[in-house]
Amino acid sequence: MMDKSPFARKLSAFVALSDEDLTTLDRLHQRRRNFVAGVDLVHQGQAGQSAYILAKGWVCSYKILPNGARQIVDFQIPGDFLGLRSVLFRTADHNIEPITPVEASEVIVTDLLDAFARTPRLATAVLWAASRDEAMVVEHLVGIGRRNALERTAHYLLELGARLKLVGLVTKTGYDCPLSQYMLADALGLSAVHVNRVLRQLREMGLLTF
Amino acid sequence: MMDKSPFARKLSAFVALSDEDLTTLDRLHQRRRNFVAGVDLVHQGQAGQSAYILAKGWVCSYKILPNGARQIVDFQIPGDFLGLRSVLFRTADHNIEPITPVEASEVIVTDLLDAFARTPRLATAVLWAASRDEAMVVEHLVGIGRRNALERTAHYLLELGARLKLVGLVTKTGYDCPLSQYMLADALGLSAVHVNRVLRQLREMGLLTF
DNA sequence: AGCACGGGCTGATCGAAAGCAACTCAGATG
DNA sequence: CATCTGAGTTGCTTTCGATCAGCCCGTGCT
Numbered sequence: 001m002m003d004k005s006p007f008a009r010k011l012s013a014f015v016a017l018s019d020e021d022l023t024t025l026d027r028l029h030q031r032r033r034n035f036v037a038g039v040d041l042v043h044q045g046q047a048g049q050s051a052y053i054l055a056k057g058w059v060c061s062y063k064i065l066p067n068g069a070r071q072i073v074d075f076q077i078p079g080d081f082l083g084l085r086s087v088l089f090r091t092a093d094h095n096i097e098p099i100t101p102v103e104a105s106e107v108i109v110t111d112l113l114d115a116f117a118r119t120p121r122l123a124t125a126v127l128w129a130a131s132r133d134e135a136m137v138v139e140h141l142v143g144i145g146r147r148n149a150l151e152r153t154a155h156y157l158l159e160l161g162a163r164l165k166l167v168g169l170v171t172k173t174g175y176d177c178p179l180s181q182y183m184l185a186d187a188l189g190l191s192a193v194h195v196n197r198v199l200r201q202l203r204e205m206g207l208l209t210f
Numbered sequence: 211m212m213d214k215s216p217f218a219r220k221l222s223a224f225v226a227l228s229d230e231d232l233t234t235l236d237r238l239h240q241r242r243r244n245f246v247a248g249v250d251l252v253h254q255g256q257a258g259q260s261a262y263i264l265a266k267g268w269v270c271s272y273k274i275l276p277n278g279a280r281q282i283v284d285f286q287i288p289g290d291f292l293g294l295r296s297v298l299f300r301t302a303d304h305n306i307e308p309i310t311p312v313e314a315s316e317v318i319v320t321d322l323l324d325a326f327a328r329t330p331r332l333a334t335a336v337l338w339a340a341s342r343d344e345a346m347v348v349e350h351l352v353g354i355g356r357r358n359a360l361e362r363t364a365h366y367l368l369e370l371g372a373r374l375k376l377v378g379l380v381t382k383t384g385y386d387c388p389l390s391q392y393m394l395a396d397a398l399g400l401s402a403v404h405v406n407r408v409l410r411q412l413r414e415m416g417l418l419t420f
Numbered sequence: 421a422g423c424a425c426g427g428g429c430t431g432a433t434c435g436a437a438a439g440c441a442a443c444t445c446a447g448a449t450g
Numbered sequence: 451c452a453t454c455t456g457a458g459t460t461g462c463t464t465t466c467g468a469t470c471a472g473c474c475c476g477t478g479c480t
Contacts, residue, residue, distance in 0.1 A: 063348070069356040073348050088341040094348065131298040134344060138273070138283050138304065141351045145399030146279040149467070180427065189355030191468055196429060359437070390457065401438055406459060 005029060006079030006167040007053050011125040013166050014132075021119050028115060029053065029105040035098045042083055042096040049092050050106050052082040057102035058178050062186065063094050072187035074137060075099075075160070075179070079167040081129065100178045136163075144189045152188055153198045154207065174209070215239060216289030216377040217263050221335040223376050224342075231329050238325060239263065239315040245308045252293055252306040259302050260316050262292040267312035268388050272396065273304050282397035284347060285309075285370070285389070289377040291339065310388045346373075354399045362398055363408045364417065384419070 004012065008025050011017060017025070032055070035041055042049050044064065054076050062072040073094060076082055086092035087109055116123035136159065143152045164175045181199070185192040202208040214222065218235050221227060227235070243262070245251055252259050254274065264286050272282040283304060286292055296302035297319055326333035346369065353362045374385045391409070395402040412418040 063352045065352070065356055071352040071355040073351060085341050085344055088337050089345065093345050127298050131295050134295055134347075135299065135303050137344075137347060137351065141283060141347065141354065142273045142275070142281040144351065144355045145281040146275055181429095182427080192428090193430085193469080194467055197467090200429080392457080402457090403439080403459085404437055406457095407437090410459080 005053075005055065006077075007055075009168060010079040010166050011122075011129060014128045015121055015125040017121065017125065018119075021122050024115050024119050024122060028107055028111055029055070031106045033104055033106055035102040035104065037098050037100050037102070040095050040097050041102075042086060042092045042094075044092060044095050046086075047091040049083055049086045051084045051087045051109065051112075052104035052106055054078050054080050054082055055103040055105060057098060057100040059096055059098050059102060060183065060187070061094050061096050070186045071189065072183060074133075074140065075187065077160075077163055077167065078169065081133070084130070099183065140187075149188070149190055149194060149198050150201060153184070153190075153195065154202060156184075156188060157208070215263075215265060216287075217265075219378060220289040220376050221332075221339060224338045225331055225335040227331065227335065228329075231332050234325050234329050234332060238317055238321055239265070241316045243314055243316055245312040245314065247308050247310050247312070250305050250307050251312075252296060252302045252304075254302060254305050257301040259293055259296045261294045261297045261319065261322075262314035262316055264288050264290050264292055265313040265315060267308060267310040269306055269308050269312060270393065270397075271304050271306050280396045281399065282393060284343075284350065285397065287370075287373055287377065288379065291343070294340070309393065350397075359398070359400055359404060359408050360411060363394070363400075363405065364412060366394075366398060367418070 004022070005026070007029075008017070008022055011025070033052070037057075041052075041059070056078055059076040059080075059082060060072050061074050061076065062070050064070055082104060083092070083096060086094070112126075116126070139159070140156070143155055147155060160177070161170060161175055164170045169175055179187075181195045182192045184190075185195040188195065190198070199208065203210070214232070215236070217239075218227070218232055221235070242265070245267075247267075251262075251269070266288055269286040269290075269292060270282050271284050271286065272280050274280050292314060293302070293306060296304075322336075326336070349369070350366070353365055357365060370387070371380060371385055374380045379385055389397075391405045392402045394400075395405040398405065400408070409418065413420070
């Protein structure tokens with residue numbers, strides 16, 4: 001039996017998938033693409049985008065406000081869907097930028113729907129995953145709205161850990177985190193300076209090591 | 211031809227629906243339910259919930275933090291789906307509370323999927339609507355993270371207006387808003403006192419009237 | 421070597437929003 | 451009728467986090 005992709009690995013945590021499901025799933029990963037870090041993959045307002053399943057590397061989705069401020073909505077890690085909403089929506093309402101070199105499989109929407117028709121269990125699993133993503137955005141919203149900088153940061157780092165664990169990217173001692181403090185700041189709705197202080201606090205409390 | 215439900219009205223703004231689509235849609239609104247204001251309709255952690263389509267009244271979805279703070283994730287208005295994620299997720303991850311007396315139609319998920327199979331255009335429209343809801347949560351996140359209290363409040367009130375317009379609940383002069391300043395505060399991640407000040411500012415700027 | 425650059429780190433100052441307290445007013449409620 | 455409650459309003463004080471400014475350090479470039 002072959003190695004599971006991070007995507008299959010994640011879905012398996014929700015629903016038991018048969019070998020047939022897994023091969024159907026594999027067929028989705030046909031056209032593999034590579035992207036370099038720092039160059040936007042999708043641009044706000046752009047039409048006719050495709051969706052991707054992330055195989056390797058980290059990506060972030062963000063919005064830019066008229067005043068230049070940036071808010072990172074979410075980070076995507078291996079196994080995560082990418083730009084699905086932009087496709088349904090017909091035009092992207094946010095930017096997507098690789099923060100490390102990235103490998104991703106382009107997914108044709110019709111292929112996905114075909115796969116759903118063939119194996120309903122797969123459809124369930126993917127919907128589960130989508131719901132989970134949405135729930136995470138909601139949790140993120142709650143954090144920014146009602147948690148202070150310290151709680152918010154700690155919570156976010158833990159959540160990232162939980163997500164990475166699902167795809168086997170966590171070791172006994174921690175996980176490899178390519179995020180700069182600037183990115184964390186834009187994700188958490190803080191300034192980079194303050195993120196730095198908060199991280200120091202967490203370290204001093206013994207809750208965090210680099 | 212009969213009156214369109216708010217739901218049909220909203221979907222029609224996205225996709226042209228045939229009479230057949232509309233009757234299929236109507237069949238979903240079978241078991242109508244009434245709820246009183248202030249009593250939770252869905253409770254965090256509760257399992258086996260149903261989904262609803264809101265016909266009349268306002269509802270809010272929120273989360274409570276361990277420290278007692280509340281963050282309102284979204285308000286639902288007539289025509290909006292309710293608790294769809296809780297169903298896919300099998301167990302509710304947030305509370306839903308009517309803020310006015312509410313009429314809603316219970317939707318059985320299998321009915322919905324049947325309807326989708328029958329008229330694909332309907333499926334497209336519903337997915338469109340779901341994407342739009344998700345996009346609104348994201349926009350909300352951005353607002354809380356990167357807009358100041360004034361911008362945030364103004365933006366949110368405008369967005370509410372745009373949503374209400376889609377279902378015909380806006381007049382020349384404005385819309386009927388049953389939200390208390392406490393609720394606005396919990397939605398915007400502010401204190402009620404501060405919301406009050408911000409609203410006063412907006413009034414003084416001539417951007418808002420009660 | 422020299423230098424530019426990005427990321428991380430820290431101190432000092434400032435301001436937006438929170439917190440607290442008090443008061444009004446309109447409806448309930450008894 | 452008195453009173454109680456909840457929403458809205460305002461003044462004053464406090465605090466959290468932003469902003470500004472500068473520093474260190476590793477890397478890549480010429």
